[in-house]
Amino acid sequence: MGEDRTSTQVIVVGAGPVGLMLAGELRLAGADVVVLEKLTAPTTESRASTLHARTMEILDSRGLLRQLGDVPNDRKGHFGGIPLDLTLPSRYPGQWKVLQTRIEELLGRWAQDLGADVRRGHELTGLTVTGEHAEAEARLPDGTTASFRALCVVGCDGENSAVRRLGGFDFPGTDATRDMLRADVAGIDVPDRRFERLEGGLAVAARRPDGVTRVMVHEFGARPRGAQPDFADVADTWKRVTGEDIGAGTPLWVNSFGDASRQAGRYRDHRLFLAGDAAHQQMPIGGQALNLGLQDAVNLGWKLAAQVRQRGPDGLLDSYHGERHAVGQRVLNNIRAQALLLLGSAEVEPVRQVFAELAAGSENVRAHLAGTISGLDIRYDVGPGRHPLLGRRLPHADITTTESTTTSTSLLRSGRGVLLLLPGDDARREELRTLAAPWADLVRTVTATSVSEDLAAPDTGALLVRPDGHVVWAGTGDTDLTTALNRWFGQPPRATGVPAAQGAPVPARLPDTAPLTAPHTVPVTAPAPAPAKKNRRTDMNRLTGKTALVTGSSRGMGRAAALRLAQEGALVAVHYTANREAADDVVTLIEKDGGRAFTVRAELGVPGDVHELFLGLESGLRERTGTTGLDILVNNAGVMGGVKPEDTTPEKFDQLFAVNAKAPFFLIQRALKNMPDGGRIINITSGLTRFANPDEIAYAMTKGAVDQLALHFAKYLGPRNITINSVAPGITRNDNPVFGIPEAVEQMAQLSAFNRIGEPEDVADVVAFLATDEARWITGSFVDATGGTLLG
The missing domain is CATH 3.30.70.2450 (Alpha-Beta Plaits)
Known part of the structure; x- marks a missing residue:
């Protein structure tokens, strides 16, 4: 009998804003996460109420700002109660008034929409760390205990952190006076x-x-x-x-x-991590505490996800402590100074007066203090180079590409890194694109035709940006792009033959500890309240952060493909022509299983079909992701002929070609404006292009045309690392009445090498594989998914 334990990759303790931000970041990067929170319901208390410029930029980079609505803003802040203009180069200067409860609600919904498993009423009572995993014990409201196992545990549980206490972290500093x-x-x-x-x-x-x-x-x-x-x-x-x-x-x-001031001596102890108030305790002056914690979470999230997915390069996790401990120490110092100015009585008045004169009379002093409070002045040590942006956050800028006009923050919505090729030498840009191509699953390459002056730097050919928005390489000719990619994103899977979702050759190691590795397989049973089906997604997250369009997905193979892609973590657009109810049912099933989906309607094969479909698609994507990027296109929609050659009319012939061949061509043409490098196109064709059926000559001709799309587009799209393939089903169960006749089914089954007819899920699994990075070396192919029908 297996032990009653829930296994996951990361346990986050604390479902406040910091814990939920971290959970969302982990899910965005493809890691599985369980959040344990001792409160049975979200708090109604708002200790914090201020967001600063850097945090606003981060929320924008994840497409979350629009959901906050109109937020009151005041560019006038303070330093220790002394008025201070917080205006700095940013789209969001000043203080933005958002109650902590609202932030918690927003981040909670975002994290759970991405698939985070939030367990309320779970109070951490025990913590055990071994060389291979970390185990947590939690007490439930009824007095029972639940057990959890993960690769690591992160304490985001406030200044009285149970993770910090149970993990034995030191917490030096001073008590409040x-x-x-x-x-x-x-x-x-x-x-x-x-x-x-x-x-x-x-x-x-x-x-x-x-x-x-x-x-x-x-x-x-x-x-x-x-x-x-x-x-x-x-x-x-x-x-x-x-x-x-x-x-x-x-x-x-x-x-x-x-005015207590304490900071953990270390933010990481092998498999245990601290973030937010669990790592640092400070007086909440000027609203810096919440912002500091949220920025901890964004720094840690993508790094930890890379490690548990075994893509983390050497030293990546160590950089979390190295970067954030220094930032925390600096913030605590400025808060202590503010506390002296703010709470001191008459004896501090002379100091306050001198300080006020300096802040008002020196732009350098004002900008320095504003940068410290807002978080806009943070600069990490990210490697060699002297470029002014190196280590700093990518400034907000307008960017025009060959496909669209966007912003620098929007480029980060998927949670991947970005290689931004700036206007300049086309040959050099193509060289950099080629160098970065093996990292396409982790780093999106964007070619800019123009940028606003915020990014217009002389002699800068490109910028490499981490998922948290910080620039780690600048193409000024004095440093190597491949070195920077290896340092921050690991060795490319194409160089090693190891798929991104299954492992990497360079796990992060510390001199005195073993690397984080996958735990031994143990029997697991997920206790309530987690839905039983949700556990199926534990090892099926290869498409997390991706978006997909499946045409004709309200029924049959398209429906099965939409469900399967959603199980892999993709946000799926479920296309239908007339049956809205059936499409809504698909979305309901996906959401019930913890996935994300929405419907889009358009009749294919008629004038304006592609335009109508993409109007709905882009609207749905923009609402849910903040961008219109489409990573995966599955051309599944089609109509059967079922007409003998002598009975085929020109009208029927034209209809078959309009829906089955013309629409896929122009859908691909239009989708390429939205599709980033490394995208996937999968066309559903038919075994009838290789197997004769005189009653379907016209239909088979249309599918033969679709086969050509893969062959020729593959050559055209190769430089962008976009794959395109044909999947050819055989006799596959659908809603045709013939599948309700046992004798007919038995006769059809004899055509397959497996002596059965195909199920929609058989084809959907092939589609899902071709959509992942594991199929990166397959393009222009005809994939026989007929169950051996074509063997003869």
């Missing part, structure tokens, strides 16, 4: 105050559009209480400092926060 009381209060009317320093203390009041007022107050000389305050404590302190009585208000939330 001062604090601020905070409450959200309804039914009061007090003046708005922005860090108003009064004789007895500091007061802040901000009335929200919903009528609730957030008040914060510090009484000079007061020591922390050692316990959370109640509303009477807040009201009494407010009255002593301001002279105003807010005691009749209705408190919605009350807490306090102190």
Whole structure:
């Protein structure tokens, strides 16, 4: 009897914004993740309410901003209560007011839409790490225990982190010596105050559009209480400092926060990681804490996914601690300085005055402080080179390619790296494209015909950008692209023969620890509430982050192909002509199994068909991903003839060719404007192009034409690493009444080498394989999926 345990690749502890951001990043990069959260429902408390420019850029790079709607913005921030203009070169300068509950809701939906398994009511109580895996024990609300096994565990569970405690991480620093009381209060009317320093203390009041007022107050000389305050404590302190009585208000939330400052000595201990407040504790001044944690998650997510999928190059995971610990230490230093300026009494006034004069009178000082608070000044050590963008985040810029006009942040929506070829020497750009081609599954190559001045740098031929948006190579001629690709993305699968989803030759290693490797196979049973079918996706994530269009997918082989691609992690557009109900059923099945899909309608074989289809397709893709990129096209839709040669009319003949041959050609033509390098095109043809059936001459002619699409387009699309192949089914079960006649089915089965008729899933599995990176060396082929019918 197997042990009752859930196995996954990564366990994230904590379903706050940081944990959910990390879960989404892991799923976007193809890693399986279970999130354990001790709360049974999301909190209604919003400790944080500010997003800064760098975090806004990150959310934009994942296509999440539009879902936030109109967000209030103020370019005026502060440093220790001293007014500071936060304007810097960015599309999102300043402070953006978004309640933490709203961010948590947004990121939770995003992560779960991508397939993250969020388990609420699971409190971490035990943690065991071996050379091969990490095991976690969690207590459920009914007192029972659930067991989990993973390659690693990440603590995103706040300043009282159980992962940090159970994992034995050191957490040096200082305890709080001062604090601020905070409450959200309804039914009061007090003046708005922005860090108003009064004789007895500091007061802040901000009335929200919903009528609730957030008040914060510090009484000079007061020591922390050692316990959370109640509303009477807040009201009494407010009255002593301001002279105003807010005691009749209705408190919605009350807490306090102190100036404690601590940072974990290490963010990684082999299979255990810390992120967000689990890694660093700081006073939440200026809204930096939440932003710091979200940026931890984005830095770690793609690196950890590469490692658990065994594509991580040597040292990649070590760079998480190296990069983020330094950033955290710098932020904690500036917060400590702000706390002194903000909470100090009369003795700090001379320092405040000098500081205010410097910030107002020196643009260099102002820009330096604004960069520190916003996160826009972060620069990582990413390797050799002197380019001004090296190690920094890719600036927001408008980019025009041969296919469309886009933005630099939009290029990162898929969670892959980007090689951006800037306008210049065409021969050099083609050379760089060829060099990067083996990494096409991990790095998207984009050729720009023009860029806005933000990226217009002299003598820069190209930029290599990590999935988190930081530039790691600049094509100025003094450094090598292949070296940078190997350093950040590992050896290419084409150089090793190892598929991207199954392994890589260079796992990250530490001198004193073993690499992260796949766990030994153990019997696993997923306890409720995870759906039983969801576990099927554990090893079927080869298309996570990809988008697919399957024509004619409301029934038959198209339906099976759509379901199969969704199981592999793709977002699938389910095309139909008339039967909306059947298409909706396919979407429902996909979503029930944890996948993502939407419907798109168009009648093929009529004027304007491709235009109508892509209007709906692009609208659906843009809504769900923020872009119109299409990675996979399956040309499945078709009509049978069923007419003897002597009864075939010109009208019937034209209809067959319009739907079966003309539409696929122009769908491919149009799709290539949306398809990135490394895309996949799969055309469903027929065994009748090799097996005679006089009643289907016209139909077979159309499918023979489709076979030619693969042969000739393969040569044309080779330079872009786009594969195109024909899949030829044999006698495959569909909704034709003949399949309900046992005698007919038995007779048809005898034509197959396996003595059975084909099932739609038989063909769908072939389609799914051709859509993955494992089929990267197959193009222009005719794939016999007839079950041996053509053997003779």
